[in-house]
Amino acid sequence: MKNFNKVSVTGTERVELHDKLNLTGAEISVNVLPAGAGVPFIHTHKQNEEIYIVLEGKGYMTLDDEKIEITANDYIRVSPATKRQISASYDTAIKYLCIQVKENSLENYTATDGVVLE
Amino acid sequence: MKNFNKVSVTGTERVELHDKLNLTGAEISVNVLPAGAGVPFIHTHKQNEEIYIVLEGKGYMTLDDEKIEITANDYIRVSPATKRQISASYDTAIKYLCIQVKENSLENYTATDGVVLE
Numbered sequence: 001m002k003n004f005n006k007v008s009v010t011g012t013e014r015v016e017l018h019d020k021l022n023l024t025g026a027e028i029s030v031n032v033l034p035a036g037a038g039v040p041f042i043h044t045h046k047q048n049e050e051i052y053i054v055l056e057g058k059g060y061m062t063l064d065d066e067k068i069e070i071t072a073n074d075y076i077r078v079s080p081a082t083k084r085q086i087s088a089s090y091d092t093a094i095k096y097l098c099i100q101v102k103e104n105s106l107e108n109y110t111a112t113d114g115v116v117l118e
Numbered sequence: 119m120k121n122f123n124k125v126s127v128t129g130t131e132r133v134e135l136h137d138k139l140n141l142t143g144a145e146i147s148v149n150v151l152p153a154g155a156g157v158p159f160i161h162t163h164k165q166n167e168e169i170y171i172v173l174e175g176k177g178y179m180t181l182d183d184e185k186i187e188i189t190a191n192d193y194i195r196v197s198p199a200t201k202r203q204i205s206a207s208y209d210t211a212i213k214y215l216c217i218q219v220k221e222n223s224l225e226n227y228t229a230t231d232g233v234v235l236e
Contacts, residue, residue, distance in 0.1 A: 003200040004181045010191050018227060021195040025167045025219030026144065027227035028193070042235040047226060049143045053215070055173065063122045073128050075146070077139040082121040083235060097171070100231065101143030105223035108165060109136065109145035113218065117160045117201060 027100040033059065038087030045080040048100040052076040052086065057094035060087045079103070145218040151177065156205030163198040166218040170194040170204065175212035178205045197221070
């Protein structure tokens with residue numbers, strides 16, 4: 001496999017990056033919901049932790065029995081079994097990333113996984 | 119562990135989210151380099167695939183023997199052994215996410231890991 005891949009993602013269509021980038025440790029999707037719209041179902045995961053990153057706009061997430069407001073620059077970890085649903089605000093679109101990773105899969109990171117060369 | 123965590127990240131200081139969000143499958147850092155600045159070392163990883171996501175601005179990445187331009191909305195996967203270094207442009211700051219995940223750790227995702235409830 002190539003040592004790296006790069007793609008540019010613009011526009012408002014949902015884009016899934018797993019295959020485009022040859023990802024092996026995550027799936028990342030780029031999502032836009034127009035004002036007043038929401039994902040039309042509640043879901044959970046079997047294995048995967050999700051991290052939602054709000055890039056632009058604002059909206060709401062329902063997480064089990066809580067409904068929270070979310071806005072640009074918010075980062076939200078959601079455990080696999082949590083029932084989740086995300087919506088844009090009534091008057092503002094939301095652009096967000098959704099990252100799926102296998103829960104408890106990270107063994108080392110930064111100082112214990114990185115090797116500084118010079 | 120709580121079913122979810124949320125933090126807001128603003129400002130220009132590097133922020134590491136692993137402990138703040140109780141992440142177990144990834145480390146995510148939020149980074150800003152001012153115009154003309156770069157990470158002052160080249161590095162590789164032992165186990166982790168990295169995904170760089172350019173949120174704002176532009177800059178450069180050196181990936182082994184290639185130097186590429188990067189700009190807002192670019193998504194870049196880097197394999198563990200790749201020698202990498204990132205810089206802002208000479209006249210423009212860059213804001214980016216760096217996501218570390220264990221290479222080959224993702225087993226299922228989206229349709230094969232998600233469970234739609236209603």
